[in-house]
């Protein structure tokens with residue numbers, strides 16, 4: 481695959497900005513985008529609801545694009561050693577709400593994307609706007625904008641405020657996402 485055609489010059493420039501101090505951050509981004517792809521695969525495995533499936537298919541395409549981008553930023557040997565765990569955790573994070581209800585799916589995605597928006601924001605704030613780091617900043621801003629769109633779409637589709645059970649579940653999802661980032665930065 482010719483990455484310069486697939487990913488564009490800004491991603492190739494961004495890859496040159498990944499020095500050792502940024503590897504942990506990008507490793508966590510890669511783990512997160514892998515998890516996101518698996519969330520939507522889990523949703524598609526668990527739901528027959530047409531509105532949920534069309535939502536999941538559209539988001540899956542975006543997350544696969546994000547994953548291709550972060551794969552270009554991080555060589556294979558620097559990726560998280562825990563990827564099999566992130567894959568399983570992601571799949572369950574999509575599958576479990578999908579077998580409950582459409583609302584549970586949308587609330588879950590809202591919780592995940594609320595976390596991911598802040599996660600990208602923390603990294604973007606650390607990067608200067610020019611040079612190779614500026615290219616990396618631009619790539620992360622593009623991903624963040626997609627995640628914010630996902631969050632807002634999920635929030636609108638979720639509708640009325642969540643009940644206690646769903647609030648407990650989405651708190652667990654947010655806490656799990658935070659723990660996964662901490663672990664993926666190191667391992």
Ligand SMILES: [Fe+2]
Pocket residue numbers: 513516542543546623627
């Ligand atoms: Fe993403």
Ligand SMILES: [Fe+2]
Pocket residue numbers: 516543593626627630
């Ligand atoms: Fe997303």
